[in-house]
Amino acid sequence: MSPQPQAAVGAPLSRVDGRLKVTGKAVYAAEHDVDGAVHAVIVDASIGRGRITSVDTGDAEKHPGVLRVISHRNAPKLPYRDNAGSNNPPGRRLRVFQDDRVLFHGQPVAVVVATTLEAAQHGASLVKVRYDAEKSSTDLHEAEPGRPTDYARGDAEAGLRSSAVRLDLTYQLARNHHNPMEPHATIARWDGDKLTVWDKTQWVMGTHDELAAVFDLPAESVRVINPFVGGGFGSGLRCWPHTVVAALAARETKRPVKLVLSRKQMYFGAGFRPSYEYRLRLGSDRRGRLAAAVHDIDAETSSYETFTEAVMGAGQMLYSMPNVSQAYRQVPLDVNTPIWMRGPGFASASFVIESAMDELAHELGIDPIELRRRNEPREDESSNLPFSTRQLRECYTVGAREFGWQARSSRPRARREGDWLIGLGMAAGVYDCGRFPAEARARLDADGTAVVEAATSDMGPGTYTSQTQVAADALGLSMRTVTFRLGDSLYPPTSPHGGSATMASVGSAVVDACDQVRQQAIKLAVEDRESPLYRVDAGDVVVRGGRLHVQGNPARGETYRSLLARNDRSHLEARGNYAGAPSPARRSYFAYNATFAEVAVDAALGLVRVRRMLGVYDAGRIISPKLADSQALGGIVGGIGTALLEHTVTDHRDGRIVNANLADYLVPVNADVPEVRAIYLDGEDNDGNALGVKGLGEVVQVGVAAAIGNAVFNATGRRVRELPITAEALL
Numbered sequence: 001m002s003p004q005p006q007a008a009v010g011a012p013l014s015r016v017d018g019r020l021k022v023t024g025k026a027v028y029a030a031e032h033d034v035d036g037a038v039h040a041v042i043v044d045a046s047i048g049r050g051r052i053t054s055v056d057t058g059d060a061e062k063h064p065g066v067l068r069v070i071s072h073r074n075a076p077k078l079p080y081r082d083n084a085g086s087n088n089p090p091g092r093r094l095r096v097f098q099d100d101r102v103l104f105h106g107q108p109v110a111v112v113v114a115t116t117l118e119a120a121q122h123g124a125s126l127v128k129v130r131y132d133a134e135k136s137s138t139d140l141h142e143a144e145p146g147r148p149t150d151y152a153r154g155d156a157e158a159g160l161r162s163s164a165v166r167l168d169l170t171y172q173l174a175r176n177h178h179n180p181m182e183p184h185a186t187i188a189r190w191d192g193d194k195l196t197v198w199d200k201t202q203w204v205m206g207t208h209d210e211l212a213a214v215f216d217l218p219a220e221s222v223r224v225i226n227p228f229v230g231g232g233f234g235s236g237l238r239c240w241p242h243t244v245v246a247a248l249a250a251r252e253t254k255r256p257v258k259l260v261l262s263r264k265q266m267y268f269g270a271g272f273r274p275s276y277e278y279r280l281r282l283g284s285d286r287r288g289r290l291a292a293a294v295h296d297i298d299a300e301t302s303s304y305e306t307f308t309e310a311v312m313g314a315g316q317m318l319y320s321m322p323n324v325s326q327a328y329r330q331v332p333l334d335v336n337t338p339i340w341m342r343g344p345g346f347a348s349a350s351f352v353i354e355s356a357m358d359e360l361a362h363e364l365g366i367d368p369i370e371l372r373r374r375n376e377p378r379e380d381e382s383s384n385l386p387f388s389t390r391q392l393r394e395c396y397t398v399g400a401r402e403f404g405w406q407a408r409s410s411r412p413r414a415r416r417e418g419d420w421l422i423g424l425g426m427a428a429g430v431y432d433c434g435r436f437p438a439e440a441r442a443r444l445d446a447d448g449t450a451v452v453e454a455a456t457s458d459m460g461p462g463t464y465t466s467q468t469q470v471a472a473d474a475l476g477l478s479m480r481t482v483t484f485r486l487g488d489s490l491y492p493p494t495s496p497h498g499g500s501a502t503m504a505s506v507g508s509a510v511v512d513a514c515d516q517v518r519q520q521a522i523k524l525a526v527e528d529r530e531s532p533l534y535r536v537d538a539g540d541v542v543v544r545g546g547r548l549h550v551q552g553n554p555a556r557g558e559t560y561r562s563l564l565a566r567n568d569r570s571h572l573e574a575r576g577n578y579a580g581a582p583s584p585a586r587r588s589y590f591a592y593n594a595t596f597a598e599v600a601v602d603a604a605l606g607l608v609r610v611r612r613m614l615g616v617y618d619a620g621r622i623i624s625p626k627l628a629d630s631q632a633l634g635g636i637v638g639g640i641g642t643a644l645l646e647h648t649v650t651d652h653r654d655g656r657i658v659n660a661n662l663a664d665y666l667v668p669v670n671a672d673v674p675e676v677r678a679i680y681l682d683g684e685d686n687d688g689n690a691l692g693v694k695g696l697g698e699v700v701q702v703g704v705a706a707a708i709g710n711a712v713f714n715a716t717g718r719r720v721r722e723l724p725i726t727a728e729a730l731l
């Protein structure tokens with residue numbers, strides 16, 4: 001079969017929805033104009049753990065405009081059917097207003113519904129909740145961990161004992177919050193027994209299924225709409241309690257209800273990257289060949305759900321070594337449940353592993369890149385599978401050349417410019433990209449335009465654009481004539497928009513749907529006596545610019561429009577399907593990077609300034625280079641935040657988050673972000689997806705914090721085993 005010409009894929013196109021976004025016409029969750037909508041504001045628990053003894057709603061109910069105050073005292077019992085899907089972790093999910101228990105500071109204890117936002121806000125301030133407070137536990141270092149998840153190969157303790165060089169390092173990683181620009185928000189409306197929600201989510205179908213489970217509704221009675229997401233970073237990967245609160249409030253008041261989390265409520269209403277205490281013991285010979293690693297990993301979770309992320313993967317497969325043992329213990333605390341945040345698990349583990357590799361390189365007097373090369377595995381030693389593609393060596397070579405690595409002195413504090421100590425650092429990154437089941441629908445209309453639909457999301461990577469590129473090439477249409485629609489549970493279902501999986505998964509379903517439509521048209525043409533393509537071998541026909549023609553003979557052919565008109569067809573349509581990752585796996589499928597950083601550290605003040613960053617990515621085929629650059633820049637900015645700024649601070653006396661606002665929770669601003677460059681290695685990875693992609697969105701954050709930390713060491717000679725790396729740690 002002649003391959004379809006690729007015109008849109010690989011082209012550095014601007015976003016198809018860019019104009020909507022910059023002109024304010026893109027409509028986000030809270031902005032939908034739903035007739036008669038009233039406003040809801042949640043009242044948050046002001047204790048870290050305990051029981052509600054009374055809820056005095058008198059003053060709130062008397063307030064003009066307040067329609068209803070709902071708490072556990074008057075809320076109806078909700079079915080909360082079991083739902084193992086929708087990314088609900090093992091445990092018992094928080095059931096809003098179903099009992100008097102308070103499980104964490106900030107838990108919703110009541111909601112005030114009013115005709116205006118101001119009345120709802122003031123009403124919420126008038127609700128008086130009294131508690132019987134218990135001592136809450138929010139300190140990772142003080143609490144008892146749960147049973148570990150273990151991994152072992154070889155004998156790591158014996159391997160350590162017999163190693164000539166041993167490191168024993170303990171790292172503390174701060175809790176991070178996603179802080180997308182758009183707050184989480186829901187508008188809920190009931191039409192009889194049918195529920196429609198406009199909701200900020202990265203998983204339309206997950207929210208759909210969870211609402212059906214909570215309210216015990218048939219699937220077809222719930223619709224979730226979500227055309228635009230103003231950033232997510234993982235915070236929208238499950239349905240949170242406030243979405244249920246909005247739906248409950250709408251049902252109780254018989255009015256559509258709009259509920260927007262305040263910035264403060266975003267700190268306990270929509271998950272976070274858990275804090276870690278991570279002890280790593282490494283053993284190697286004097287030439288830097290790793291013999292053993294023992295990983296002791298403690299991470300926080302809530303008291304009611306056990307959140308797990310992929311923090312063990314990198315330690316099992318990034319470097320070659322015979323002996324590895326890992327114990328990953330979740331520590332239940334009186335906090336809300338964490339969730340994946342950009343580069344989840346791998347970003348946290350990589351700070352530890354890649355900082356430790358830098359320590360080992362320094363100890364042995366080996367260049368950090370050379371040390372990594374000496375430990376490059378031939379196959380994935382965790383699964384004994386061959387790598388589908390792994391170009392980490394090339395990432396090092398290209399990165400070292402383009403960044404000017406040879407200018408780095410292996411001696412710390414070797415380079416000084418006035419008050420500033422200058423250092424270079426690097427790290428490797430790896431991410432286990434997902435490939436999840438997905439479906440899509442494509443329809444080619446008689447006018448030669450096409451509409452392609454899937455119930456995925458676009459939290460910012462540019463899904464609208466990249467899927468249009470994929471669909472346009474598969475249909476043989478120009479970008480202008482293809483519309484890709486997403487963000488509605490009425491469209492064909494897809495898996496979460498996360499885990500770097502959307503292009504491999506939804507993209508494969510889109511290709512399947514569009515290929516089928518194109519093949520239908522080709523079949524119609526070659527069987528149609530009046531077509532110039534009559535009796536041509538279908539495998540010799542390609543479509544370009546909406547015109548079917550013989551491969552290599554553009555003159556012989558006709559347009560979709562003439563073909564459909566003559567055959568009296570209003571449209572051609574097909575549903576595409578992608579089954580997910582090949583099972584059982586035949587290849588080890590990961591994306592990689594080498595990340596480089598140059599920092600300047602004020603010798604007197606400890607202030608760290610990142611001066612330059614470079615990421616070299618082995619992420620398979622790049623569908624959309626301009627969007628890829630946005631992803632890489634965003635990942636590096638996020639990594640700078642994790643490395644130097646982001647730190648959710650909890651007052652352990654009562655579990656209150658002290659810096660639950662964007663003034664005190666520090667994120668990188670323009671002045672913190674230097675020149676950033678991204679390079680993508682050529683290469684396709686066709687392990688289980690026709691597009692040859694591996695996924696880019698997560699791997700771009702992995703390794704960034706370690707590269708910066710290693711540069712700080714190179715500049716100062718100070719090793720900070722704590723994130724974020726602050727000025728005080730460097731004084």
Ligand code: MOS
Pocket residue numbers: 202232233234235237340341342343344497498499500698
């Ligand atoms: Mo990503 S943390 O799966 O949004």
